[in-house]
Amino acid sequence: MRLNHATTLLKKSLAPVALACLSSLPASAANAQSNVATEDPSAPWNWSDKTVFDAVNHVRAGRDLTPAAWPGEARVAVLLSFDVDNETVMGLRTGEVSIGPLSQGQYGHRVALPRIVKLVDDEAIPSTFFFPAWSLKIAPEQATLINESGHHEIAVHGWIHERNTSLDAATEARLLAQAMDTIEDISGKRPVGYRAPSWNHSPATLSIVREMGFLYESSLMHDDRPYELVQDGKPTDLVELPVDWILDDAPLMNPLGNRYMNPRDIMQVWIDEFDKAWEEGTLFLLTLHPHVSGHRSRIVALEGLIKHIKAKGNVWFATHEEAARYVRTQAKMDQ
Structure with a gap:
């Protein structure tokens, strides 16, 4: 009252x-x-109906590419990916260069990446490492470390982690071509996979990616299963291996952010996501950043997740390239 x-x-x-x-x-x-x-x-x-539909349909999810079964009759495909951003996101991409943040970037390739590579090698888990080209140029020994086992993939994540959505099409295409050439020169293999910096597309991105002949794209969130991208209403013949912020370490492991979570709590979120993917027989794709998850108190989340996945069993661990080639074959996309 x-x-x-x-x-x-x-x-x-x-x-x-x-x-x-x-x-x-x-x-x-x-x-x-x-x-x-x-x-x-x-x-x-x-807006007119046409304006709205043109905006929505420019890049869209097409057919589901989840195969009837994964290799070895596994119930679920598990793809671990690492965006090796290092110094590029610590000031280089914006030009706001400061020694403190750059030191965090060097930690990524000096300490964190070796720790992560050792873990996935010890666990015999093939993984995909997405590089902004400048991240690899600064520390080319990263490619040697990743290539040593012969099980991992190196893919492209832009030139300097540029904000591609703010670029004109010609500049965006030039930077991506530079990135591909640089990564090939350093790693010894031309990348077949693309992940956009900051996980976003400009109006020109998909056309550029298609023109450059990529096997797969991994930046978008239309689904949590592999699917074919559709552009302006037409199938593209390009495999999308989708990401999601739930399955990313960076937003929730920033100790200076207002969304910070304990790594062990985040591990439980990932475990729950994996368990549902296992039940559905689809795809579990996790994105981590060595300069984030490679710290001692955080890598425990990845260790615990791997332990849970292996205990569950009936899993196919693969690189993004292996998964993309497999779903293409099963969907008869190359016939």
Whole structure:
């Protein structure tokens, strides 16, 4: 009763203020402002059907490419991926160079990547490592470390982790071509997989990726199963291996962020995601960053997840390239 009474008094006290604010504007000015906002053709509520459908359908999910069975009759495919950003996201991509953040980037290739590679090698888990080209140029020994086992894949993640959505098409294409050439020169193999910096596409990105002949793309979130990308209503013959922020370490492991979670709690989220993927017989794709998850108190989350996955069993561990080639074959995309 007291709460309702207080609410009534508050409404009564605010009413004169609201009326005074409204009355301070001439009626003609208020109506003019309202009409401008209402009639603005660029406002989303005034878009034509074609404008909305063109926006939504530019890049869309097509057919589900989940095979009837994974190799060895496994129930689920498990793809571990590592975005090896290092110094590129610690100031280089923005030009805001500062020694402290750059030191965090060097930790990524000096300490964290060797720790991660040792873990996946010890567990015999083939993995995919996405590099901005400059990350590999700064420390080319990373390619030697990854290639040593002969089980892993190196893929492309931009030139300097540029914000590709802010670039014109010609610049975006030039930087991606540079990145592919540089990664091939250092790693010894031309990358067949693309992951956009910051997991986003410009209006030109998909066309550029297709023109450059990539086998697969792994930046988008239309589904949690592999699927064929559709561009402007037409199948592209390009495999999408989807990501999701739930299955990414960076947003929730930033100790300076307001979303920080204990790594062991994040591990349980990943375990629950894996268990559902196992039940559905589909795909479990995890994205980690060595400079994030390669710290001692955080790698325990990956260790615990791997232990759980192996205990569950009936799993196919694969690189992104292996998974993309397998689903293409099963879907008869190359016939």
